[in-house]
Amino acid sequence: MRWLQRIASLGAYVDIAPEVQDALHQGRPVVALESAVITHGLPAPYNLRIALEMEEEVRAAGAIPATIALWAGRIKVGLTPGEIETLADLADSWQRNRRPARARLYKISVRDFSPLLARQEADLYGGTTVAATLAIAGQAGIAFFATGGIGGVHHDPPYDVSADLPQLAHTPVLTVCAGAKAILNLDATLEYLETWGVPVVGYGTQTFPAFYSAESPWPLRHWVQGPVEAARVWAVHRTLARPTALLLAVPPPKEAALSWNYVRRLIEAALAELEAHNAAAKSPAQQIRGAAVTPWLLARLTELSDERTLRVNLALLRNNARVAARVAQAWVARFAARA
Numbered sequence: 001m002r003w004l005q006r007i008a009s010l011g012a013y014v015d016i017a018p019e020v021q022d023a024l025h026q027g028r029p030v031v032a033l034e035s036a037v038i039t040h041g042l043p044a045p046y047n048l049r050i051a052l053e054m055e056e057e058v059r060a061a062g063a064i065p066a067t068i069a070l071w072a073g074r075i076k077v078g079l080t081p082g083e084i085e086t087l088a089d090l091a092d093s094w095q096r097n098r099r100p101a102r103a104r105l106y107k108i109s110v111r112d113f114s115p116l117l118a119r120q121e122a123d124l125y126g127g128t129t130v131a132a133t134l135a136i137a138g139q140a141g142i143a144f145f146a147t148g149g150i151g152g153v154h155h156d157p158p159y160d161v162s163a164d165l166p167q168l169a170h171t172p173v174l175t176v177c178a179g180a181k182a183i184l185n186l187d188a189t190l191e192y193l194e195t196w197g198v199p200v201v202g203y204g205t206q207t208f209p210a211f212y213s214a215e216s217p218w219p220l221r222h223w224v225q226g227p228v229e230a231a232r233v234w235a236v237h238r239t240l241a242r243p244t245a246l247l248l249a250v251p252p253p254k255e256a257a258l259s260w261n262y263v264r265r266l267i268e269a270a271l272a273e274l275e276a277h278n279a280a281a282k283s284p285a286q287q288i289r290g291a292a293v294t295p296w297l298l299a300r301l302t303e304l305s306d307e308r309t310l311r312v313n314l315a316l317l318r319n320n321a322r323v324a325a326r327v328a329q330a331w332v333a334r335f336a337a338r339a
Contacts, residue, residue, distance in 0.1 A: 017078025
C-alpha cells in the first residue's frame with residue numbers, strides 16, 4: 001500500500017515504465033541507473049554504448065534496469081533503448097554546438113527538479129546526476145542504484161561539495177560505486193560521509209577504491225566478500241530504518257585498474273593546468289569553475305593517460321551494474337520477506 005501511495009503522489013511529474021512498475025509491485029529486484037553519464041559524462045560513442053551495456057549487465061544478473069532521466073519535460077524512470085539512443089544523440093549534438101531547436105538539454109541535480117518540472121515544457125531533456133537519480137529512486141521505491149563514482153568534496157575551493165553527499169545522507173538506497181571520483185579530496189569526502197552516518201562498506205576490499213584505482217591510502221572499517229554478505233548488511237540497515245544510503249564501494253576490475261600513484265601524478269598535472277588556466281583568464285567567464293571543473297578534469301585525464309582512464313571508467317561502470325544487480329537479487333531471494 002505504501003508503494004502504491006508513493007507512486008500515486010509522483011504521478012503528476014514522474015512517469016514510471018510499466019516494466020519497472022510491475023517489478024516493484026511484484027517485489028522483483030530493480031536497479032536504478034543514472035543518465036548524466038550519457039548526457040555529460042562520456043563522449044560519443046561511449047556514452048550510448050555504456051548505457052546499453054549497463055542495462056544488459058543488470059538484466060543478465062537477474063534484475064530490471066531503470067535508467068532515470070528528464071524526458072520531454074517529465075522525469076522518466078526506466079528509459080527504453082530507443083530513448084537512451086535519442087538522449088545520446090541529443091548529447092552529441094549539444095557537445096558539437098549543433099543544438100536542435102526541438103530539444104533543450106540539461107544536467108539535472110536535485111536543485112533543478114522543481115524549476116524545470118514546473119515549466120511543463122515538452123522540449124526539456126536532461127541527464128540525472130548521482131544525487132538526482134538517488135532522490136528519484138528513493139521516492140519511487142527502488143532500493144538499489146549503480147553508478148561510477150560519487151561526487152564529493154573538491155580540493156579548491158574546499159567548500160565546493162557535491163550534492164551527492166547530502167543526498168546520500170538522506171536517501172536509504174544501497175548505492176554501488178567505485179568510491180568517489182579520484183580528482184576529489186577523498187579524505188574530506190570520507191570524513192563528510194562519516195559525519196552524516198553513511199556506512200561505507202568495501203566489496204572485496206579493505207581500502208576505499210579511488211575510482212580508477214583498486215586501492216588507496218584510506219582503509220575501510222567494514223567490508224564484505226560477496227552479494228549475500230552485502231545483502232545481509234542492507235537488510236539490517238533497512239530493519240533499523242536508517243535514513244541514509246549504504247555505500248558499497250567496489251574496486252574497478254583488476255585487469256583495467258591503474259595504480260594510485262600513477263593516477264595521482266596525472267591529477268596533480270591536470271590540477272596545475274586548471275589553476276594556470278584560471279589565473280590567465282581575462283574574466284571570470286573564461287575561468288573553469290563550479291560544475292564545469294569535473295568534466296574538464298576527467299577529459300584532461302583521458303588525454304594525459306592515452307585513454308587509460310577512459311577504459312577504466314567503462315569497465316567499472318559495467319562491473320558496478322553487475323554487482324548492484326547481484327546484491328539486489330540476493331536481497332530479494334533471502335531477506336526481502338523479512339523487511
